[in-house]
Amino acid sequence: MRSLAQHHWLDGTLRWSLPLFGLAIILTMWGGVYWLLTADRNRTEQEALARAAASTQAYEAHLQQLLQQVDQLTAFVALNAETLGTTIDLNRLARQTLANQPALRSIYVVNESGDVIAVAMDNPPAAAYNNVADRRYFQVHRAGHPNPLYVGEPIKGRISNQWVVHLSRARKYPDGSFAGVVVTTVDPAYLTNFYNEAQFGQQGLVSLVGLDWVVRSRRSGERSWFGDSGGQNYLAKEVAKAPSGTYAAGSQIDGIERFMAYRVMPQYQLVAYTGLAKTEVFRNYEARKSAVLAFFSVATVVVLSAFAAFFFLQTRLRHIRLQADESARRFMAASDAQLDAFFILAAQRSPDGRLLDFRCEHANRRAAKWLNMPLADIERVNATELIPTEHRLRLFSAYCTVVDTRTPMVEEFSVEQDGATVHVVQQVVPVGDGVAITMRDVTEVRLREAEVQQSRAALAHNEARLRGVTNNLPVLISYLDSSLTVRFVNETYERWFGRSLHSSENTPLRSHWDEDIYHQRIPYVMKAMGGELVEFVAERTTLAGPRILHNTYVPDRDEHGSVRGIYMMSTDITELKRAEAELQSLLLTDTLTGLANRRGFNERLAQALARAARNRRGLALMYIDVDKFKEVNDTYGHHVGDQIL
Structure with a gap:
């Protein structure tokens, strides 16, 4: 028992070790895939953040150069505005300054009351000399803005009705008091013309926002935004931590997830930031990931198929071995049985x-x-x-x-x-x-075979004797089994119907009777097969002509009482029936005259009375007597009287 248990333990261990080994290989393989893809994703993220940081640094330098130029121009105009006393001279100065600055839309000078006193136009309309005291940039400088140049929020110009960003510098009197502002305007889109699809993709981002968190200019693909004041929550939190940095977040404006980098420009109270869309950053990574997953999926299928084939083969071999063992046990059991x-x-x-x-x-x-x-x-x-x-x-x-x-x-x-x-x-x-x-x-078999041979010989002898007896009886004897097959007939059958014994025995009952006789007699046959003794008289045509036969069907029962066939005996009673008819005639007829006797007369009278009553008709009865007939008998003798009658 112990060795058998050890055999089963070893068989089970070998049976499951192969699938477990294959599972370990697959788990190890997919663990490596997970590590590889994770490392690749992290590397892609780091590269994207590094690219965003480099792009933001370049964008900041671009803005610094632009704003420094504007700062110098506004400082030049502010300095010379103090020495030029007439509006004409100020207009000329503004036009000359604007002529070499394609990025700028306009330059104008405002006094301390907010009135525009000079515009960079040859013949400016009267509407150009409006009051701008309500503008944010004027209020900021009048309040003593600490920085020389102020970059205002995007608004629509009163004359051009187009979106502009005001870049302004305060003017000072010699005593340092507020003398007004010098203002230049720029197209907000110009502030984000740094964007190019080759560097940032179709969903990248270049944006400039003030520390008041109002967007000066924002561009992603072909779309631009100006003046929005929402959606800077992530940026505000990051700026609060450090003046520059990177992070990943989804935009509340367009809903796109990006890798972001920002840099604060404190001298202008601005934040420059750029971003790369995650879907575009991970596009190549996803392609590599799909290729890796496809490769390792195929490899997994191959490994699984191989180990499944090995496992199936091992299971099949084990099944064959068990079948062989079972076959051996069955062989031994069958052999001993x-x-x-x-x-x-x-x-x-x-x-x-x-x-x-x-x-x-x-x-x-x-x-x-x-x-x-x-x-x-x-x-x-x-x-x-x-x-x-x-x-x-x-x-x-x-x-x-x-x-x-x-x-x-x-x-x-x-x-x-x-x-x-x-x-x-x-x-x-x-x-x-x-x-x-x-x-x-087979000794006993051979002895039984010898006994059977003796029994068969005795049975054949007895059958021959029985057939000899039945063949000499004036009775037709036959045997019909339960399948309605005639198994035996005696020679009377051949004498009556001219059919040989050889062609009569072991044949269907239908072949012995025509359709009319079959339908007449099959009910009697079925009654006998049901266990009843059946007797009936019927007429049948034989070689000697029509004959009247008395038929008797006797059921043959087995040892269990079930009917297995019937004995059919037919006796020719034609002559007996003729004799009965003659006796009946003698009983009812007068032998001398052939007329009905008293018994016959009574029977016929009863029949006539019944017929008359049934038909409701009358009946006549006549009585005829021969007078003096006794004298004939006495004179001539009774033989003459019989002749007369």
Whole structure:
């Protein structure tokens, strides 16, 4: 039991070790894939943040250059505005300054009251000299803005009605008091013309926002935004931490996730920042990821298929082994359950291949009882030691023939055993390089066969005697089984109907009767098959003409009481019926005159009365008497009287 348990444990371990090993390989492989993709994603993120930081730094430098130029121009105009006293001279100065600055839309000078006193136009309209005291940039400078240049929020110009950003510087009197402002305007889109699709993609971002968190200019792809004051929550939090940095966030304006980088420009109270869309940043990564996943998915399928095939093969082999073990157990059980002796003999050959002997490799318990030897002593014994001496040479030669020709053999022989003759039937079939032998003791079978032969002979004799008796009876005797097949008829059938016994027996009942007779008599047959004794009289045409037959159907029951057939007997009562008719006539008729006698008269009178009552008609009855008839008998004798009557 212990070795069997160890065998099952080892079999189970080997059975599951292969799938577990395959699972470990797949898990390791996908763990490596996860690590590889994670590292690739992190590297892609870091590269995107680094690109965004470099782009923001370049964008800041671009803005610094622009704003410094504007700062210098406004400082120049503010300085010279103090020395030029007339509006004409101020207009000329503004036009000259604007002429070499394509980025600027206009320049104008405002006094301390907010009135525009100079415009960069040849013949400015009167509306150009309006009051701008309500503008944010004027209020900031009048309040003492600490920085020289102020970048205002985008608004629509009163004259151009277009979006502009005011870049302004305060003017001072010699005593340092507020003298007004010099204002230049720029297109907000110009502040983000740094954007190019090759660098930022189709969903990238370039934006300039003030520390008041109002967007001066914002561009993503072909879209631009000006003057929005919302959606800067993430940026505000990051600026509060450090003047420059990177982060990843989704935009509340367009909903796009980006990698962002920002830089604060404190001298202008601005924040410049750029961003790269995550979908575009990860596009190449996703392509690599898809390729890697596809490759490793195929690899996984291949590995799974390989291990599944191995597992299936292992399971199949185990199943085959179990089936082989079960087949061996069943073979042993079937072998021991046989009532016949069973041997398997393996050929013993010389080095040159000659068949020398057979060795018993298997024998069942019946074989051990047959040979009167222990089972363990029979196996591995040479066949010549097991075969009786008188049959040894013949049987060994027969076994060799079966092995060489691969043709099975069946033979019967007799052996003497305990002083009695035993009849043995032997079947030999080739099995590999050997034979399988089944030996059956048929002594009792042969004795029973002899008894059966004797019984058959006696039965045939009795049947011949019975047929001799029935053939000489003036009665038609037949036997019909439950399948309505005629199994026996006597010779009367041939005399009556001209059909031989050979063509009549073992034939269907329908072949003996025409349709009318069959339909008339089949109800009687079925009643008899149901267990009733049936008798009836019917007319049948024979070779001698129409005959009246009395038919009797007697059920034949087996030992269980079930009807297995019927005996059918038919007696010719034609002459008897004729005699009965003559007697009936004599009983009702006067023999001398042929007229109805008193009995006949009474019967006919009763019939006539019944007929008259049924038809509701009258009936006449006449009585005729012969007068003086006694004198005729007395004078001439009774014979004359009989003649007269």
